Amino acid sequence: MTLSVENNNWYYSPEHGELCRVIETQTLWGETVCRVWLPGKDAVVQLPATRLRPPHEAGVATVDGIAYLAAAARVADALTQDVLLAPIESSVIPLPHQIRALSRAISNDRVRYLLADEVGLGKTIEAGLIMRELKLRGLVRRTLVIAPKGLVTQWVAEMRAHFNEHFQLVLPDDIKTLSRISAVASPESRVSGQEDSQPVTRNSWTLFPQVVVPMDSVKPLDKRRGWSREQVAEYNRERFEDLISAGWDLVIVDEAHRLGGSTDQVARYKLGQGLAEAAPYLLLLSATPHQGKTDAFHRLISLVDAKAFPDVSSVTKERVQPYVIRTEKRRAIDAEGKPLFNPRRTELAPVSWKERHWDQRLLYEAVTEYVREGYNQAIAEKRSYIGFLMILMQRLVVSSTRAIRTTLERRLEALEAPQEQLTLFPMVSEEDWADLDGQEQMDTLLKTRLKALKNERAEVKLLLEAAKRCESQGPDAKAEALLDWIYRLQAEEGDPDLKVLVFTEFVPTQEMLMRFLTERGITVVCLNGSMDLEERKRVQDAFAKDVRILISTDAGGEGLNLQFCHVVINYDIPWNPMRLEQRIGRVDRIGQTHTVRAINFVFEDSVEHRVREVLEEKLAVIFEEFGIDKTGDVLDSAQAGRMFDEMYVEAILNPEKVEESVESVVARLQEQAREARTTASVLGATEDLEPGEAQRLLAHPLPHWVERMTVSYLQAHGGKAERKNGAWDLTWPNGERLTNVVFTSKEAEEKPLSRHLTLEDPKVRGLAMRLPPFTPGQPVPVITLPGLAPEIMGFWSLWQISVTSHESRVASRPDGLVTLDPGPETRRRRIMPLFLADDGRVFAPTARHIWDQLLTTPPTILWHLDIETSHQAFDQLRGAAERQGKTIYDELVQAHRERLAREREKGEYAFAARRRAIERIGLPQVRNHRLSLLEQEEERFREQLERRAQILPEMAPLALVRVEGGVHG
Known part of the structure; x- marks a missing residue:
């Protein structure tokens, strides 16, 4: 018998093993061909009408099929209800403020925020949680992290440790190497065998899906001394243009206030503009985003949303707050509601010069006099770079005899070189110079072989002789004081193995102290800015285990998390107190259980x-x-x-x-x-935090729902799922096998060699996102569940309620240009359980209870209703679903309208700001022309908003069963 096929109706395709919906039919020369949609594959294919069958021929429901639908719909519902996936699926246990940050970030479709928690509150973890959440939802695959060079290794380490996410660290020297790897011979040259064919270059930044790169290695250049325009252009293409065009989904910028720049022409701000356009999702991290400068803050916040902040006057509390996620330290609490940070003890420790240190004191005074005269001369001659050198000389002599001696040797070597080898100070911006620690500033100055001051060579020789004399006479006064303090602190803290973090500005001082302490039987490791990721990790691991003293420079200490240590000795004190605060912050972090002690050394008198x-x-x-x-x-x-x-x-x-x-x-x-x-x-004030949210999230059954969904699907659709040694061996219907699979982060930790399967896997996520519909004509199964009361009799069903609108993508433009590009249809949906009792009443709690039972207990299928009775039941349920679903539909419509209202308000504000700017133009012809263009653009914007306001409702049945109590005779 020939089947009569009609558009929009459901049929069964034996060829594909699933129900499909006919979109269009066409009869030509006696053959009817149908375009059909396969929901399981989310694909449209063409089929002859003769290959389609009535829905009931798809077969009757099975226990595994019902379990799959119940679990998959619950997972899909969790995703629509803003359940946070990342804390459930990761090994990190988030704190209340981190949960709040994640919740706020994910509550908006446009995940573009400034994460502005005060220092030490774990913004890296917050960013990692948001990244994981977006990955688990299938929204992010490629992520770029931009950070100051001292923090890049920390990012790689923390993403690996807390989230098992692997990022490729790309340092400045690696960029050329990557470019060479990316250059491959063209297909034509391989075919023809021509060796001199031009290579085809692939964008090297696409080689890795997740990359961490230092901020200053990718900012664009305007010019560089000794370079041609072509060299500058090539440099910018490799490092900046290729980077921002590499197809990132998420960009994260740490210490993002550095992007604000002193003007909109600064290289870092241009980098920020490029990064803001490079990805739909953007996270800017900064504990100090404002710094008291509204213009710089405007440049920073406009990177998040240029349309919302078209000019400085738009930086108001009301407009900024939706884009800023901030927690103050004083409000931060742990999971039990207790304050997150303990008070700290800081004390100044004057170091006295004893009689045996007399020459050291004379050396200090001589260098101070040299600095005084040299600085005055440098200022008089307008040679600021020599002034920098003098400042550093003063800090060096306070640090150690070894530090001043090695620097004097290097300076003398430069002064004795031929005059033509002496050079000018390199072009280093004020911002770049301020980011360098003392050692890096000294290396920069001495490498440039600065021209001499008057009589400087003779003075440096005398000072060098004095420094050598001091070194030959024994240890520095401060080194002896350090040893005394270590023993004193051990006694006061009652810990003979007390760990102490010692900070110095200079590597020679670090080397001297390491030898001094090691010779006295104290174990020591060192960290400085020249060490790579593996060296830093080895040092930190050694300090965490048996080593008692870690000596670090400021550059070496960037990114350290040393909560297991609570004593910091600042062997020499940086002049800016914030650097001192950052040093102490290495141990005064989340997880610190002791009162932090900071001892600051300084020479007496x-x-x-x-x-x-x-x-x-x-x-x-x-x-x-x-x-x-x-x-x-x-x-x-x-x-x-x-x-x-x-x-x-x-x-x-x-x-x-x-x-x-x-x-x-x-x-x-x-x-x-x-x-x-x-x-x-x-930036706004911090709201009160909820301590119990983390525990509730960690106990969430989502991983078990994903497990039941996956296993039941395979067993219902021709695959296999076998439990072996506490893990699963899975075989998909297409034959693909996965072995040793687990579904919870706890199991993954207990079984390090297992594969942790989550919603990040496209196949698993597809099981929840592409739910097969129930179609009229399918036989309805009659089931019983042991957890139900015998008197529960009626029909249980699941319905997907959605609103669909024709969305538009907002173009991200640094100039605030308001453009709405036509985008794909966007659907917002909710899943509604419905129980219709035999007496015609609807019971919402019963509907939810049956759903809960189906997630844990296999039903028993008693029989299937005949086709006619199934049709009647469906029609009756559809009417009840329309009535019950109206409230959910209204909520979805309201949420859509609120989103459109926010877009309209932002757009109108941006247009008004641009109109004011145009009206200030003096030439009438130019002014009127630009106003005309603006009016046309505004009209298009309003038309697109009107189009987006038109939404279509949809209600689709997903499951339908008859329930006959918990006991059946």
């Missing part, structure tokens, strides 16, 4: 001691008024770094005016802190 005494007293007043974390917005800036440098230089040049120079700087800091407090209020 030195200029530095007098400055520090006055400064600490004055800073305490500021910290009391604003808090160290709030003051960090001001201190963590290049401007503050300059102020402290100037203050110390002033104290060295005029020792009698120490208090006056400190007072002046502190007054400026107070003024800036007050201004920053006012302007940074746009």
